[in-house]
Amino acid sequence: MDRFSNVFERRKTRSVKWDMMEMIYQVEDASEILPMWVADMDFAAPDAVIDALKQRIDHPIFGYSYVCDGCKEAISNWLDKRHGWKTETEWMLFHHGVVPAIASVVETFTEKGDRVLITPPVYPPFFAVPERQGRVVVESPLIEQNGHYKIDVNDFEEKLKEGVKIFILCNPHNPGGTVWEEEQLLEIIRLCAKYDVLILSDEIHSDLVFPEHRHVPIAKLAGEDAERIITCVAPTKTFNLAGIQAATMIVTDEGKRLKLTENAMAHGQMELNAFAAAAVQAAYESGEPWLEELLSILSSNMDYAIQEITKAIPEITIQKPQATYLLWIDYRKTGLSESEAMDRLLTIGKVALEPGSKYGKSGEGFLRMNVACPPDTLKEGVHRFIKAFK
CATH class of the missing domain: 3.90.1150.10 (Aspartate Aminotransferase, domain 1)
Structure with missing residues (x-):
């Protein structure tokens, strides 16, 4: 300790x-x-991460870098071991944080004036990013009972009927700290499928769940509907690496991966830098x-x-x-x-x-x-x- x-x-x-x-x-x-x-x-941060960064610094050339297969496999193994979610490394795309990833998804799959649904109270970039891109933010407030939150299913469906293109889910919830139960996640999947809405799930806090509770990745439950889900994960909250700036988008649908890759190329976005890739692999392998x-x-x-x-x-x-x-x-x-x-x-x-x-x-x-x-x-x-x- x-x-x-x-x-x-x-x-x-x-x-x-x-x-x-x-x-x-x-x-x-x-x-x-x-x-x-x-x-x-x-x-x-964990000693293993610090050691990995020192080892990388010991090599005095800091040229262009890429995310190696070992790093991707470390992420996949972690998601399987911690959350029972089996993912393929080919599903992975990388960004310099979950918020930039959210911005990329909103920009790629919506147009100006399109509606983006959120469930406040919720992480402020869920409001700010779509609004700054000229999208219309639609709110379905959570039901609060003695500090605990749940989705208002009836209101959620009414808002989806308004022509929503993307729903941004905070799983687990920030700021309330709620770990969503399978029943609520399945209802979200059902309704978003009914109204053909893309689900963008921010799961950056998924490793910070206390032992008496269990995080369930929404894509894990979705079956064939997993292709309408984009999940963002990162080691940055888990291992206190926010300044390292690294996040992974899990995108099962090949067509959506291609569109996100095209968006990244349009913005001149490259993969994770040499230090971020080293830190991510060390954190997931040894943290x-x-x-x-x-x-x-x-x-x-x-x-x-x-x-x-x-x-x-x-x-x-x-x-x-x-x-x-x-x-x-x-x-x-x-x-x-x-x-x-x-x-x-x-x-x-x-x-x-x-x-x-x-x-x-x-x-x-x-x-x-x-x-x-x-x-x-x-x-x-x-x-x-x-x-x-x-």
């Missing part, structure tokens, strides 16, 4: 999380503010023991934060997520507006969280807290949070 106890100084390392708070939160001096917002971890240890730490961190915050502030409720390292904090009973809550956190508590409205109107009254940090950092963050609300 020692590797997850070390506190690293991340300021002045070009860290978005630590070095850009003045700009993000519009404060003059963020030097005393503790960041618990953007989804990267304050833990060192599992590190991940198992991480999940134990994250679960303990969540238990601590939930217990301390709700004990000190009974008006606040927090349901333990089934996945991710993100707490979705319900402060609606405090009576505070979002601007009041954020002001208290930044000026009194000196801690930065994400406001729920960032995830859509249905996220108002919630805050997202990142607890993927050493226990000492977490205790300080929880203390600051309580101070802000007390």
Whole structure:
């Protein structure tokens, strides 16, 4: 557990999380503010990944690179072992992150003015990427019950009837941490097939599922309808490699792969860089023991934060997520507006969280807290949070 106890100084390392708070939160001096917002971890990456990067650096020539068969096989083996999903390496296309992959899919398979369906509250790029491409974002808000979420099947179908071209699924869900059950995934598949809608499934948090729950890749359930599904996976959330920028699109349909490849060529997009490919292969081949240890730490961190915050502030409720390292904090009973809550956190508590409205109107009254940090950092963050609300 020692590797997850070390506190690293991340300021002045070009860290978005630590070095850009003045700009993000519009404060003059963020030097005393503790960041618990953007989804990267304050833990060192697995030794196997660091060793692989060092080995690559030891060769002093950094020419054009490609994703080798060994890297693809490592991804395929991981998906089979962790999720029971058998994939072919020929189904894989690569991009510099899940968000760029989402942008490519939206651009390739829709036209300006086409409708893209999302289920808020949800990861902000699901709104922003289609809108910036001139697409119409259609919302089917999730049903929230005591901090847990489910699809509103009736509303979902009504929105599909409006001529939706793509549905973007967050599986597991960010920010709520819900691991979708097979029944809901099968209903999504059925309805999207009925209305001929492409499913784009962001499964970047699929490895960060706690042992009492099980992630099910939606494509695994789809049978013949798997050809209408494009799944995005990445080791970047799992192994804290966001700055490495690497993601895989699993596309079973050859025609769709060809169209995505043509789109990539139109944008001059190349495959993963030499360092990303090395990191991806090492993470998937050797990172599992590190991940198992991480999940134990994250679960303990969540238990601590939930217990301390709700004990000190009974008006606040927090349901333990089934996945991710993100707490979705319900402060609606405090009576505070979002601007009041954020002001208290930044000026009194000196801690930065994400406001729920960032995830859509249905996220108002919630805050997202990142607890993927050493226990000492977490205790300080929880203390600051309580101070802000007390």
